[in-house]
Amino acid sequence: MGNAEEFSHDHGNSHRKAAHGPSSFAMHDSDLVFSALGLKEGDTFLDMGCGPGDYAIQASKIVGNSGAIYAIDKWRYLIHALLTEADCQELRNITAVVSDITQPLPIGDKRVDVCLLATVLHTLNMVENGMAMLREIHRVLKPGGRLAVINCKKEDQPFGPPIQIRWSPEEVEALLTQHGFRKAGFRDLGFTYMIQFVGHKESD
DSSP states (O other), X not given: OTTOEEEOTTOGGGGSOOXXXXXXXXXXXXXXXXXXXXXXXXXXXXXXXXXXXXXXXXXXXXXXXXXXXXXXXXXXXHHHHHHHHHHHTTOOOEEEEEOOTTSOOSSOTTOXXXXXXXXXXXXXXXXXXXXXXXXXXXXXXXXXXXXXXXXXXXXXXXXXXXXXXXXXXXXXXXXXXXXXOEEEEEEEOXXXXXXXXXXXOTTO
């Protein structure tokens, strides 16, 4: 696992009230997001750059005890916020890890049905770290597994990142297809949008 640090629900500090960090979850109708993701009971969901874990919490309820949630963020206080909320809701299928998502992921090969990058791309140096990160996503996705990318639209808005660091759908598609992903769907979410990509073909 390298310098990644995994927390379980019996970690002492996980019961301490933690600040709720930034999240795009409230910027759109989460039901639209999860309807498009099509998660089902027993699936494995990876939330990369999970923040306080709003998406991970909702996914946890969908996949149930037979499924699994991996949530990764580099900020310890956000991982604690996630675990605090998971404990309050008695959710036991979440593995939360303090780790840099541009480094090797602490997850085995072909474990993940759906990987989510929600308003994360604009925070990364994709020139330096993009190829390695996307290669790791390919590694952990099951054959036919999907990568979903949520971004703020590349237009002036009174909130969110500066427009010059936002990604348009066309830019996201160009990046991902260059690295072996195939576009599988698009959903307009209002202030944001979501594009889904398939990682590996079933025959890979």
